[in-house]
Amino acid sequence: MEQVSEHQEEILDPALEICDPHHHLWHLDEHGSSELLRSIKVRRYLLPELLEDLEAGHNIVSTVFLDARAFYRASGTAALAPVGETEVVNGVAAMAASGRYGDRRICAGIVGRAYLADGDAVTETLAAHVAAGGGRFRGIRLSASLDPTGSVPRLAVEPPEHLYTLPAFQRGFARLREFDLSFDAWLYHPQIPDLIALARNFPDQPIVLDHVGTPIGLGTYAGKRAEVFEIWRQSIRELATCPNVSIKLGGLGMSIFGFEYGDAPLSSEILADAWRPYIETAIEAFGVERSMFESNYPVDSFTCSYPMLWNALKRIAGGASADEKSWLFRRTAERFYRIEPAS
Template identity: 50%
Template sequence: MTRARSTIDSPRPDWLDQLREEIIEPDLPIIDPHHHLWTRHDGYLLDDILADAGDGHDVVATVFVQCRYAHRTDGPVPLQPVGETEAVRAIAEAGEARPGAPRIAAGIVGFADLTLGDAVDEVLEAHIAAAGGRFRGIRHITANEPSFESALLPVDPGIMASAPFRAGFARLAAQGLSYDSWLYHPQIPQLTDLARAFPDTAIVLDHVGGPLGIGRFTGLEREVFDSWKRALTDLATCPNVSVKLGGLGMDITGVTWARNPQPPGSQEMADRFRPYVETAIELFGPSRCMFESNFPVDKVSSSYHVLFNAFKRLASGASDDEKRLLFHDTAARVYRLSL
């Protein structure tokens, strides 16, 4: 069994500080549509995300995505995840008191157990009430791959096709909410089937669909890419699906940067990410793609300013309008952010 360490290891500031790059296109506005906040490991809270987002790039706002942070420890179990939304709202409001700071957690994506079916409405409404106008959607993680150990909670491999999950999923559009999907690349066809069954529900594929490079996929980079591309090509026919470009610094993808003496530069990262990022943009178009940090998870592999330099290298051939979509406008539209 191979452990997916990048989902549980802590970033190493001294290691990251070995590399400093000049910021590419420092005036390009950015909405970071995917980061976490938590107290586990060394912690990652307001000061941490502000330090990263303020490290040279013009980050104007962010979207928080659920990570089992600050769940309530008492009361009805289905409502316990609302504690995360309450805590993140407090952090967002504290950030708004910082003059000139990015709007941290301008959008919040929380967790609700969609297998509750129609009963999930109570949880969704509690999240909306707790968020102070910031609540945008639900992420119910469905990532499942038995060939390696993961820090994620166990998941029924057929959950996306189950009647209870779909009954709960049907309530998202009714509540004006979107769905973030975190799965691994062999599961993309299941998401395609779900997207076709619910064409009025906005779906966001996190981390370009989780291409794997460990467990039974170790050393099979070409085969993984080909399988991922076939599945993504089919998914792209669903107009209600958008894609986050990022999450490729996790070592479940097969990268080993965190084990090297020095962190990678943005060119090395761009070269590694290019096949997946360029293919996703070609299939979905800039209006359905958005660059994401996935911090602090991807901070195991690189600093924030180097990561976004890599993204800007990948977008160097795009027009100004396309860059604005990839770095700002798609995220603003998908998460309904009025900035």
């Protein structure tokens, strides 16, 4: 599926303050390292490219960087390789904090990677991340995304089956609280029960589910949207009973969702219509104080521009009150990632 063409739009509600709690920075090689990355046309997304998006009209006051496996150390142990990315991103955050690029708090929070299935040994990696983060390191993301049918785009690193249930993983997971770190979970909708069990085993550990739990629309799941939606909805409602879990509302621009938008130029109205059932279901289950809109950029550039993405999310939230919007677009993310409000 090719990226859908789109027309230029006026920015909706330009004064609304936004914390974008999920974006990446990277400089990919020509071919990428997985089917998912090869589908992304944006090969370079560093501070200049990020600034171009942040300055496109929406009022982005702060951002959170998520691990992208882009700037790992080329030497040293494998366990400490991801710390190189934290070092690089903290440098980007320090550049932004100089005021040279405006007053946005870019990369005010940093979420990196540590292989928690290393068990107790992961403590060294967590400590190194915190030290490298300059006071900005907030958490760990370790993807469990694995489709047993093998019919969806593969990630750069395939996790073992039921990663979050493995005893070694849970030993490493328990170490997060020692460093006051949160956990970003990314998995596919059939795997949500594993996250429910993890959240119940560690009720004091803050967890956020990325990309609304990624209900798959490709491969063996294609043509089964209603069936997948019902399975996903039941799992989301069950997960929401865990008070330590929040949810990110976004990522729906990824190809894995399998949306078809037709041949007409794409608009935020079209996106909002397609995405609304998933986002409204998640908000209904979690409430606005545990729900946060995300861009997932530049991954979601597969579908639309950064300005159009936020227009679509604003359309979906159009019926919310001003207080509810402040939670969805800024306050939930700031509280979860412990970012001081910009105003």
